[in-house]
Amino acid sequence: MSDSNDRAEGDAPRKPRKGIYVLPNLFTLAALFGGFYAIVMAMNDRFEMAAIGVFCAMVLDSLDGRVARMTNTQSAFGEQMDSLADMVSFGAAPALISYEWALKSVGRWGWVAAFVYISCAALRLARFNVNTAVVDRRFFQGLPSPAAAALVMGFIWLMNEMGYEGAEVVWPMFAMCLYSGLTMVTNVPFYSFKDVQMKKSVPFAVIVMLALVIAVINIHPPIVLFALFMLYGLSGYALYIWRRSHGLQTSVISTSTDEPDEQGLHK
Numbered sequence: 001m002s003d004s005n006d007r008a009e010g011d012a013p014r015k016p017r018k019g020i021y022v023l024p025n026l027f028t029l030a031a032l033f034g035g036f037y038a039i040v041m042a043m044n045d046r047f048e049m050a051a052i053g054v055f056c057a058m059v060l061d062s063l064d065g066r067v068a069r070m071t072n073t074q075s076a077f078g079e080q081m082d083s084l085a086d087m088v089s090f091g092a093a094p095a096l097i098s099y100e101w102a103l104k105s106v107g108r109w110g111w112v113a114a115f116v117y118i119s120c121a122a123l124r125l126a127r128f129n130v131n132t133a134v135v136d137r138r139f140f141q142g143l144p145s146p147a148a149a150a151l152v153m154g155f156i157w158l159m160n161e162m163g164y165e166g167a168e169v170v171w172p173m174f175a176m177c178l179y180s181g182l183t184m185v186t187n188v189p190f191y192s193f194k195d196v197q198m199k200k201s202v203p204f205a206v207i208v209m210l211a212l213v214i215a216v217i218n219i220h221p222p223i224v225l226f227a228l229f230m231l232y233g234l235s236g237y238a239l240y241i242w243r244r245s246h247g248l249q250t251s252v253i254s255t256s257t258d259e260p261d262e263q264g265l266h267k
Helices: 023-045 045-071 076-101 108-130 145-161 166-184 204-219 221-245 261-264
Strands: 139-141 189-191
Touching: 023 045, 023 076, 045 076, 045 145, 076 108, 076 145, 076 166, 108 139, 108 145, 108 166, 145 166, 145 221, 166 221, 189 221, 204 221
Parallel strands: none
Antiparallel strands: 139 189
């Protein structure tokens, strides 16, 4: 007679337990903390530190996916965790901070602008999750939420650095929230930089250029960062107009791979 602890004949073997990978999710949690920290700083009227918190969250958010791919630790849990963290750091935080800094001075119009931004961020993230398999990985469909957050928080950081109170620039802040929010849910293509291979060797001049970029940012971070993200926030529309004027496909979405010209969208 077999031992009572033995597996019964015909039973399927037990599947190994699925764990949670620590390293990529550690970066995601750190990015989430950046957004939380930004909200807390805004509640204490430290808007410069709030902006820095969101920009730090951006850096950490850009690393978690790359770390997961480089260490082969991708998981469905990590993808969902990343989206939830993005909603806090790049959706809720910029909306609440912009309202607290300037928009509350115009009453209901203020919270309308803040709500438009946060709802567009939620729609952008949801659409990104369901369209991952059918979007050309070289481009984002609409302005990515970290870049939208950088526009809003960069504007607050720059104006605060120049000595402006929120109530003095409430309508530019209103326009920035609407522009950033609505651009997130457009079909305008924005370059994603995902085809940049971190493992490949690069010419020495590239490293020198990166060093120069870092040096320029350090000259005056609020001005340089806001200018860079403003250029990026306009680049999608410029690319859309250029592709349309040259008769090229403007949409980055493909619904099948049956046609030869669509196969490259799923690489």
